[in-house]
Amino acid sequence: MTRLGRIRTEALAASRSFARRRTAVFFTFFFPVILVVIFGALVRTQPTGGGLFAEPAGYYIPGYLAVVVLFTPLSRVGSEIARHRDGGRFEKLATTPLSRAEWLLAHTLVNVAIIGAASLLILGLVLAVTDATLIVSSALAVLPVFVAVGVALFCGLGAVLGAVADSQDGVIAASNTVALPLLFLSETFVTPSLLPEWFLPAVAASPLTYFARGTRAVTFEGGAWGGDLLVLTALAAGFLAVGAYAVPRTE
Numbered sequence: 001m002t003r004l005g006r007i008r009t010e011a012l013a014a015s016r017s018f019a020r021r022r023t024a025v026f027f028t029f030f031f032p033v034i035l036v037v038i039f040g041a042l043v044r045t046q047p048t049g050g051g052l053f054a055e056p057a058g059y060y061i062p063g064y065l066a067v068v069v070l071f072t073p074l075s076r077v078g079s080e081i082a083r084h085r086d087g088g089r090f091e092k093l094a095t096t097p098l099s100r101a102e103w104l105l106a107h108t109l110v111n112v113a114i115i116g117a118a119s120l121l122i123l124g125l126v127l128a129v130t131d132a133t134l135i136v137s138s139a140l141a142v143l144p145v146f147v148a149v150g151v152a153l154f155c156g157l158g159a160v161l162g163a164v165a166d167s168q169d170g171v172i173a174a175s176n177t178v179a180l181p182l183l184f185l186s187e188t189f190v191t192p193s194l195l196p197e198w199f200l201p202a203v204a205a206s207p208l209t210y211f212a213r214g215t216r217a218v219t220f221e222g223g224a225w226g227g228d229l230l231v232l233t234a235l236a237a238g239f240l241a242v243g244a245y246a247v248p249r250t251e
Contacts, residue, residue: 006098010106014080018114028076029118032067036125055191057132058220062212063188064126068118069147070208071179073111073154074161078171080107081162081247090248100247104240108155112148119147132220139218139225146218146229149236150211156239163246187212207235 001009019025084090093103126132134140158175165171184190185199186208192200203209214228 001097003102006096007102007106007109010098010103011109014107014110015113017080018076018110028068028072028114029121032064032118032122033125035067036064036122036129056220057126057130058134059191059216060189061123061126061132061134061219062215063183064122065119065147065215066150066183066186066188066208066212068115068122069150069211070154070183071175072115072118073108073151074158074175074179075172076111077104077107077155077158077243078162078165078175079168081159082165082168082171085162085248086168094249100249101244104155104159104244104247108152108240111155112151115151116144116147134219135222137222139222142225142229143215143218146211146215146225146232149229149232150208153207153232153236153239156236156241156243159243160239160246163248182206182208187216207232207239210235 084093127134157178161174161178162171165174185195185203186206187203188208192203195203210228210232214225214232217223217225217228
């Protein structure tokens with residue numbers, strides 16, 4: 001079997017496995033919807049009011065997208081590694097031509113497809129229930145690219161978490177510990193002006209910051225996005241390489 005065939009076969013198996021787990025489907029698609037309804041439709045933004053949600057509604061589009069781009073790959077890939085390890089499946093995979101990099105690439109492609117669909121749902125809901133508007137321009141064509149690259153990055157990080165955590169519960173705890181600070185401290189829902197100046201270098205070190213900046217430039221500000229996409233792509237390549245190395249051979 002060719003490399004493409006091996007990746008395709010593993011991706012199909014991963015997509016079927018996801019579809020069979022109703023809880024995973026629910027949290028992937030409907031948990032972000034709940035957040036949009038609560039913070040977008042009920043709490044609402046108050047421009048010039050100061051504090052949280054003081055920016056126009058369009059400012060927070062990257063934050064809503066980041067919920068699935070960040071949380072879902074971390075937990076799904078990490079949990080998949082934990083399940084494979086607990087079930088002794090890596091020993092079986094070690095007897096096949098499928099490499100660790102191919103395994104991770106297949107699961108990354110599945111996550112890109114799933115989260116791309118969830119992101120489209122979230123974007124449509126944000127536009128429907130809030131006052132947010134999109135800047136309609138040719139730059140919107142790169143929004144799916146930001147989502148795909150962001151998902152790939154956090155799939156790599158999820159693989160690392162899955163390799164170092166000792167159980168599925170440990171993966172969930174580790175992914176939440178990493179994801180929650182990143183979600184609120186990466187120029188998504190909390191603006192840099194609300195943070196102390198000494199903390200801003202940490203914001204710049206977050207990979208999610210470049211996703212937020214780039215998608216905000218595309219959807220809301222109309223500014224330059226190329227530099228952010230370049231940094232995000234480089235980080236994604238690095239995290240995927242480390243994640244592929246971290247995928248267990250046997251346990």
